[in-house]
Amino acid sequence: MVNNGSLRRVRLIRALWIGSTLGLMLVSLDCPPLRAGEDVGLEEVAPRPVTTRKVSSTSVTARPVTAASLDAIFAGATPVSVSDLRAMQQQIQQTTKKIIPCTVGVRVGHAHGSGVIVNKEGYVLTAAHVAGKPGEEAVLILHDGRHLRGETLGIHRTLDAGMVRITEGPGNSQAWPHAPLGTSAKLTPGQWCLATGHPGGYQEGREPVLRVGRVLSMKGQSVITTDCTLIGGDSGGPLFDVNGRVIGIHSRIGNPLNVNLHVPIDSYRTDWPRLASGEAWGHTPDVQPYIGVRGEKDATTAKIARVTPDSPAARCGIQAGDTIVRFNAQDVSDFASLKNFVNDQQPGTRVQLQIRRGEVLMRVELEIGDLRS
Amino acid sequence: MRRGFVLSGWLLAAVLIDLTMVPRTTGGDEPAANFLRRLGRFHGPSINSRSHESVRSAFREVVSAASDSTFRVLVEGTQVALGTVVRSDGLVLTKASELDGDVVCADRTGKRWPASVVGLSPDHDLALLKLETANLSAVEWAAAENPPQVGAWLATAGSSADPRAIGIVSALPRRIAMPQAVLGIQLQATREGAEVVFVIGDSSASQARMQIGDIVVRVGAVEVNTPDEVSRAIQSHLPGDRVTLAVRRNGNPTTITATLGSRQHLGNQAQSEIMESLGGPLSKRRAGFPSVLQHDTVLRPRDCGGPVVDLDGRVVGINIARVSRVASYAIPSQEITAVLPELLRGKYAVPAATIDQVTGRP
Incomplete structure (x- = not known):
């Protein structure tokens, strides 16, 4: 379909x-982000029980609305009479x-x-x-x-x-x-x-x-x-x-x-x-920040197993076997924490990484890429 | 022109984002498909929505009198508007700009009468219709000293027992300026006449494929020779009007049909149109009123012209336009009771030529 x-x-x-004359633009089409490489499904919105007040045919006649029933209406019960509507209106206008x-x-x-x-x-x-x-x-x-x-x-x-x-x-x-x-x-x-x-x-x-x-x-x-x-x-x-x-x-x-x-x-x-x-x-929902590395399975550090060709990581010289130890001023404990740091950036932002290659510590700067572009 | 340029720059970026964000349909599109299905659930009327019939039916007694005074206004058998009975001897107010042909009115039982236009207020976009009948039920206007406040419930009467739609007052009455219509060209006076020297991107001129070098010779029925005459002719129209232009292109006569844009959205027309109409169709004439009450009732354009009532069942105004996703306008009762005697005296009855343009009637 x-x-x-x-x-x-x-x-x-x-x-x-935008613009002093209020011309407008459509900035983003905000489908929930699909994270590439992870099978992130969308959480299902659980259908919630519908709260309706029981309406007997006799209750439609005029009756005063008590505070309790007004609360029930505002909580989701259906207003059934003009006096219900009047009580709602009074509250809405007062709040307005x-x-x-x-x-x-x-x-x-x-x-x-x-x-x-x-x-x-x-x-x-x-x-x-x-x-x-x-x-x-x-x-x-x-x-x-x-x-x-x-x-x-x-x-x-x-x-x-x-x-x-x-x-x-x-x-x-x-x-x-x-x-x-x-x-x-x-x-x-x-x-x-x-x-x-x-x-x-x-x-x-x-x-x-x-x-x-x-x-x-x-x-x-x-x-x-x-x-x-x-x-x-x-x-x-x-x-x-x-x-x-x-x-x-x-x-x-x-x-x-x-x-x-x-x-x-x-x-x-x-x-x-x-x-x-x-x-x-964080990042806007229309983009997916990435740097182009995969972690080593079961590693307790952010050790790189594979670098995507032509990705931001590849372009700044990161190689398989390197371990990323710092992201801007923060320590990177493992690959999951690296993922969180990347995910908190908007593509186009420049970040400093510290990398350990064998015994050598290196500092590289790279620009966060967008997996969707 | 600098602003226009900046806008089109942004626009291009927006279009790119737009294209890349279409949910992908190839491979691993399960989440996207779920999303579509889930969103589909929003389309059906939810018991939890504000305007669900269970809520509307609470307004039944509020609209019962007004419904008797609400007529359907038909042109060629199709409903184009609602009408409000203002006097029992067959006088009905409706939205003038929707009357494009012979008008017939129908009451809620389906009984029909041919109607003639006897008065017209272009400012309010109101037409006064006369039906050859008596004993109609005229509306009861709300008291002038007690106008509806922001947050007050409003109900729009229809032809059934429940209101056609409900909403609340969103903003107090105010004037709505007439927007300026623009084509999106720059002209220069040359020996040939009014020559196009620049066509603004994403304007009604560019959508109509006007070209640099075109000589504009006629706008609608008006012959034009100079840039000034072209602007005047364009500005006699409203944004959204379709205008036929006669131009000379490389010496050959050519006809161009353009839908005029508004100055506010010049250089940004397509995007503005998409945004404005998100959520449903809008009235063609929806600006340039001396006073309107703004409410959040969701109306179709053909629901305009009928009475809108407060919780006492008194008519607080006549719906005059579906304006945007968030707003409908009603001409307030005070405004109508002030203009009605003028309409009855024929003061606002405009010359036959103008009636012709608005109603299609001789």
Whole structure:
């Protein structure tokens, strides 16, 4: 059933706005990476039980919505009456008032995206493909149109997680408006959520744009799928639970309206120290970093059994029998750790390796290659 | 032109990435096939999705009155829009730019009436239709002092008991500027006339295969002799309009049909079109409105023209355009109640020639 039409449909397209006029480009078609040489299958998303509230025919008549039943609805039970809808609306509107001021437009060079302020010091979560790289100047645009100076901090390219910081002070208020972090580990299909951002990029006279939808699936730590519709410019914007806690960051979309993907918030919490310190790691999903070596079977060191001809390793003179002992400033304990180091690099990055050949230690520099190009 | 160049540079890179990322179908494609199958599951309506019928049916009583005031608007037997009954004696508002031929209206029982266009507001893209009937059920407008706030539920009535679609208010009413239509050429006045001296890559001109040296002599029905006249003629159209150009190429008359782009996406047209329409078709006319309420209801272009209601069942606006993957626009009720008397007085009824262009009617 793999025909061109369905192939086109499944290409997950990450949108990044470029150019002062918001011309846009399609940056990556984000199929999950297939690691060559390893048979990495895709984890199956286990179908989750659907939570529906039992609806008897009598329950359709007007009845007050208790806090407990509103919680049940927002957790995934189906609203059955106008009073259910009214209770939902009241909560959604109350939360909207809190989350709009925390949502920002993010401009880094030609990239136009969105973000969310998550502490009073002005740290902003966004997507890695919006932040671009650490240490760049950024402009952050508040909901009321105020433009603020900022800088990009760390990026985790594999997950598409990025961090930016407002470098101006908040003035008299002494704290930036900010949204609390929620948790993404326990999200379940059917749960209601809110998305904000700047579709098409920040537009004067338009506050961050609200969308409401539901969680459709969770894939481990790597991605949340919802039917909160997203488009270019929303990248980096926040996904909230109905209480206004950030549960994800908008990352990419597929053609169907119900393929809107968000980076789960838990990974930001785990990666916080690295992101805040301005580290860049991982690789974008459209590439597969490699250097072109195979390890010796059962070796306890990163001893090279074979070098792929015309690979980055071959070009810098690495030979079978060499042992790689250091990768940049870090010790390489075995072949698995070497693989991890390579996997954390974007192709095109230059790295220093230290190699032991017999009794001789050598230093070589090589450029990480891309197995997919 | 520097910007255009930079953009096409990026574009090329993007296309390359695009091509290399098609899931490979030869050898060891099991993961890709799994992925396709898994993604296929998303296509079906999920009980967990926001607009699943189980959720929509909770809105049944909300749209019950508005559904009686919602008509289907047909041209040559095909639904092109919905219509909103604004007065019981057969007055129906609908989306003007979809009316390309003789118009027939059908109520929810399927009963049909021929309709004539008696008023037109090009600014709002609204047409006022007259049906030879009485005793229709007119809509009840929401109170002006209580407009819907961001996060309010909205339901779009259709011809069945459940709403056609549901959504929430995404942004407060605002003006949407008319985008400027561009062809993507540079012209010079020469002895021959308006001569093309540059064709911008990935523009409507390049898609239509215009060439350097072409002399533009006519844009649509308008004769042109100078670069200024060409720009004026182009700018009288909207992005997305198909325009026939008469050109002289190496002395030979040639006809070119171009779909105009917008200035915003000049040099980046194909990519912008792909991005904008991700997730479904869009209305042809979807910009240039004095005031719109933006909501996240997923509509088809032919669902525009009908009433959208709040949880009290009051009409807060008329859907006027499917705009992008994330947005539909409605003309707010206040705007409509303000323009309606003008339409009824025929103030906005434009000359026959213009009606002709919009509706295809004499």
